[in-house]
Amino acid sequence: MDRYLDVRVEVAAALATGRPVVALESTVFVHGLPDPVNLQAASAMEDAVRAEGAVPATIGLLDGRAVIGLTGEEIAELARASDSVKVSVRDIPTVITARRMGATTVAATAALAARSSIRVMATGGIGGVHRGGETTFDVSADLNELARSAVAVVCAGAKSVLDLPRTLEVLETLGVPVVGFRTDEFPAFYTAASGLPLEHRIDNPSEVAAMLEVQSALGRPEGLVVAQAPPPAAAIPKAELDVWVERVLDEAEHEGISGKAATPFLLGRLAILSGGRTLDTNVDLLVANAALAARIALALSAS
Ligand code: PSU
Ligand code: MN
DSSP: OOSSSEOOHHHHHHHHOOOOOOEEOIIIIIEEEETTHHHHHHHHHHHHHHHHOOOOEEEETTTEEEEOOEEEEEEHHHOOTTEEEEEOOOHHHHHTTTTTTTOOOOOHHHHHHHTOOOOOOOOSBBOOOTTTTHHHOOBOOOHHTTTTSOOOOEEBOHHHOOOOOHHHHHHTTTTOEEEEEOOSSBTTTBOOOOOOOOOOOOOOHHHHHHHHHHHHHTTTTOOOEEEEEOOOTTTOHHHHHHHHHHHHHHHHHHHOOOOOGGGHHHHHHHHTTTTTTTHHHHHHHHHHHHHHHHHHHHHHOOO
């Protein structure tokens, strides 16, 4: 047994026999979505991974260890506890040492997945450069971690509350490939349209698997961003979304919300302003991303 890493039996067995595994982050369930939508999303994502024939591994910190493959009850416990920490990579050692409960962001999830030899994960949207980031330096550690964790992150791009052009620039600087899955445009999370073209498009999960193999064969440390648009039935038209986004950004500025509290605040306010519509979209795209991640993991284990 590893002192600080607890890879649960089902996940360990799948990894040992080369069967497909998909890592899932837990911050989205604990700090990104309200009760009860959060737990519905957690189990719907795990179900989607299983339906494709892969094993889900939701990651979080419990009892002084990083757990790879939280149970539904443990996810619920993390979400219920008011003192669960939002854990990015730099918080891993403090939260483990203090034996606190922690939900992992994309960055921390990717780091722990790579450490456990899991090569694919799913999320809603990656963190990125916040608007005004050129002066505040608020750039999510997700971007930097993707430059050193060899994991494919399936997402619906990054949230429209972020500075998407600068987010793409930073990913380019860091050497992280960004490919559109069946899209030529970087999606903007709740909406398919960002107006930002992507240079590379792929139409088949096996092409993502092949890209990961190339990176691995050439000894590259980076991961890969696989961006797919939210399901058309769930997507919110950009014009409608933009109005809410401007408002929540104003509110955050007025209330002085910044740093790691920014993302949870903005998402929570968007949900209220939109009368819950962003929540429906969020869950639907999470499930779609989980399913695609599983198909990529399947292609990897077959290759
Ligand atoms: N996108 C969402 N919901 C979320 C997040 C992103 O739709 O909850 C979370 C992810 O865990 C992501 C984190 O890694 O926010 C980024 O936070 P920050 O900007 O503080 O790095
Ligand atoms: Mn930040």
